[in-house]
Amino acid sequence: MTSVAPTDAPVLDGDPFSMETLADPIPFDTAVREAGPMVWLAKYGVWATGRHAVVDGIFRSWGTFISSAGTGMTNTKRETTWRRPSVILDQDPPDHTATRAIMTRLLSPRTMRKLKEQFAAEADRLVESLVARGEFDAALDLAEAFPLTVLPDAVGMAREGRQHLLPYSNVNFQAMGPRNRLWEEAVEQAGDAAEYVAWQMRREALTDDGLGAEIYAAADAGEITEEQAGLLVRTFLSAGVDTTVFGIGFALHSLMQNPDQWALLRAQPSLAKHVFEETLRHTPPSPIIGRTTKTATEVDGIQLEADQKVLLFLAAANRDPARWPDPDRFDITRQASGHMAFGAGIHACVGQLIARLEAECVLSAVARKVGSMELVGEPQIKYSNWLRGLTSLPVRVTAA
Amino acid sequence: MTTLPHPLHDTTVTLVGHEFEADLVVDRRTMATDDVVALQLRATGPEALPEWSPGAHIDLVGPTGITRQYSLCGDPSDRHTWRIAVLREEAGRGGSAAIHETLREGDPVRVRGPRNHFHLAASPRYLFIAGGVGITPLLPMIAQAEASGADWRLVYGGRTRTSMAFRDELAAYGDRVLLQPQDEVGLLHLDGFLTTPQPETLVYSCGPEALLTAVEQRCSGWPSGALRLERFAPEVIERSGEERAFEVVLERHGVTVTVPPDRSILEAVVEAGVNVLSSCQEGTCGTCETAVLEGTPEHRDSVLTPEEQAANEFMMICVSRCRGERLVLDL
The missing domain is CATH 3.10.20.30 (Beta-grasp domain)
Incomplete structure (x- = not known):
């Protein structure tokens, strides 16, 4: 990092990507939020903010806080990255506009209405089989198994090679952070996942009735190039799976930690979507995203130079007491909308409707088919530079 | 109170949803033709106006309280002024006539937006087709196409040469621009441009309904998605100010x-x-x-x-x- 330390701005010395912080991130989130509207992270020479109003404002000021220099720690205009930048995430208008429009159209409410029936049936089938087993790992057998089936099916991906999806996605998210041990391990474990993804991105590797084929149809219509179409298919492979996996896992964990909320959901399974929304607020799986200042600018009296990285601490913003009363409490009856888990503005998560649909189907099935649900082992957390989640959640359930 | 380099946080504007709404000031008023007035609008404070991209429009609440949409036709990188062009429509509800007759430099005007339903997608080649004041959303598109190094042409029709706004600005593009005044060459010759679908070409058209219908008919053989239209007059939802x-x-x-x-x-x-x-x-x-x-x-x-x-x-x-x-x- 080449940025120089600013004067007259709050400074934090801690490391948001140390193993200690990743194991228990809330104290660092809180420190970022409470240090000021904008705080300098001395270890990395980047800015950070954890205040809801500031995060929201920066998302909407996309001309000043740009995405085209990368949305992770690396300034992709100065350093090369491990893979080609995304044609949607790491772009500003006008380059962002065409690809975003296609993905918005693909992941629209009408698509969700088409997918809803099959997703709900698959969720019911899966939960019924797990209830019959009695004891299982809710992180692997439910939270991971469900999205890993329905999303690749909806995209139209081949059955072969899907075991590479999570290792690939892991490299992608570890690479958003600093080049530390987590990143090196992820690259080692991924093996030839990148080759698999390059293969699965191609038109020929997709079924002709899935979302992937629709992306290539947009290329045929001249809206995007063939190459852009491949990179848009890649976004499904890299951003669409483990974020949802971890979100569903956190929702299940929070319900077990809060028996009163579990009772509310059981009494009224239609609250499933509110359980997920409150989970996204309370424990967002994707807690940080980056922007880069295009020009010198000012936030609440703090001067930022041009070409500096700004990390938006979404998880911290989601527990900003200025935005939500009693923010640490998990309360499925509160108005969780307005959380920053999906971002906001022109780059707001384009897959948010499908993520909500997947989670709602799973949580609704659990609410209807599970009578009791208890932890029978210590949950294991995922150590990731860029995501939060559980890798194990051992549970015992009884039928409703 | 959070202050950000963003107009949404300017205390002089109100936030409805997340849309910008503010009173701007008529900074400059020039007649682009006898019937078209170009208005340069400026914020009252030092804060930048919201960002926009070519094809965007704003709501303008006119002196009579009638809200109408106008395409932004200035430079998107100019964050302090917006330009719109208003055709005086005698058949309208009086909104455009009031703008022509009563709005003077220094007057406040209420605006909302910008919004964009007419985005310029990336393409190596473009064909722009404008009819009359429909040239307005295409002006910033053309500038962007030119800046991106795309291969583009503009076919621009109007009643008479002098009724066609922004001819002077378009002259800089040389023979990429084809002016087709109706009293000199008749109705727009679309067949030569549209009969054969062109590879990797997007067609953007804005103008009166008759022109858009003709363009649509001639583009029936083009790949779906190649044609992008902005219907500015008949299908605009006119909202009363209240x-x-x-x-x-x-x-x-x-x-x-x-x-x-x-x-x-x-x-x-x-x-x-x-x-x-x-x-x-x-x-x-x-x-x-x-x-x-x-x-x-x-x-x-x-x-x-x-x-x-x-x-x-x-x-x-x-x-x-x-x-x-x-x-x-x-x-």
Whole structure:
């Protein structure tokens, strides 16, 4: 990092990507939020903010806080990255506009209405089989198994090679952070996942009735190039799976930690979507995203130079007491909308409707088919530079 | 209080949803032709105006209180002034005539937006077709196409040469621009440009309905998605400056709420204690989609297709309102 330390701005010395912080991130989130509207992270020479109003404002000021220099720690205009930048995430208008429009159209409410029936049936089938087993790992057998089936099916991906999806996605998210041990391990474990993804991105590797084929149809219509179409298919492979996996896992964990909320959901399974929304607020799986200042600018009296990285601490913003009363409490009856888990503005998560649909189907099935649900082992957390989640959640359930 | 380098946080503007709304000042007023006035609008404070991209339009609440949409036709990188062009329409409701007759330099004008339903997609080649004042959204598109190194042409028709606005600015592009005044060459010769679909070419057209219909017919053999139209006159939803209150029945909750003129359905529903999901609050993300059981929504979202809007089965309650007195929603 080449940025120089600013004067007259709050400074934090801690490391948001140390193993200690990743194991228990809330104290660092809180420190970022409470240090000021904008705080300098001395270890990395980047800015950070954890205040809801500031995060929201920066998302909407996309001309000043740009995405085209990368949305992770690396300034992709100065350093090369491990893979080609995304044609949607790491772009500003006008380059962002065409690809975003296609993905918005693909992941629209009408698509969700088409997918809803099959997703709900698959969720019911899966939960019924797990209830019959009695004891299982809710992180692997439910939270991971469900999205890993329905999303690749909806995209139209081949059955072969899907075991590479999570290792690939892991490299992608570890690479958003600093080049530390987590990143090196992820690259080692991924093996030839990148080759698999390059293969699965191609038109020929997709079924002709899935979302992937629709992306290539947009290329045929001249809206995007063939190459852009491949990179848009890649976004499904890299951003669409483990974020949802971890979100569903956190929702299940929070319900077990809060028996009163579990009772509310059981009494009224239609609250499933509110359980997920409150989970996204309370424990967002994707807690940080980056922007880069295009020009010198000012936030609440703090001067930022041009070409500096700004990390938006979404998880911290989601527990900003200025935005939500009693923010640490998990309360499925509160108005969780307005959380920053999906971002906001022109780059707001384009897959948010499908993520909500997947989670709602799973949580609704659990609410209807599970009578009791208890932890029978210590949950294991995922150590990731860029995501939060559980890798194990051992549970015992009884039928409703 | 958070201050950001962003107009949404300027204390002189009010935030409706997440849309910018403010009184700007007429900075410069020039006659682009006898019938077209070009207005340069400026913010009253030092803060930058919201960002926009070619194809965007704003709502302008005219002196008579009539709201109409006008394409932004200046330079998107100019963050302190916006330019629009207003054709004096004698057949209209008097909105454009009032702008011509009463708006003077230094006068305030209320604007909302910008919004963009006519984005310029990336392409190696473009064909732009403008009729009359339909040139306005195409001007910044052309500048962007030129800057991106794309291969482009503009075919620009009008009644007479002198009725065609911005000829002087277009002259800089040389023979990429073909002016076709009707009194000199007759109706626009579209066949030569459109009969054969051109590879990797997007067609952007804006102008009177007759022109757009003709363009659509001739583009029937082009790949779907190659043709992009902006219908500026007949299909523009003219909104009166004043929003109306209406009633919304939340069927499943058995609650009726009144949506006042200055609140959205979403806000009124949430205030009534009903928890509904929402995200963008600007009609773009689809999160707050709600099934309509009775009544006719006034759709203002950018999510539903025109066919879906016409079916009136679903609506985005963050921005859309009611055409009548009452809506019954599946909430």
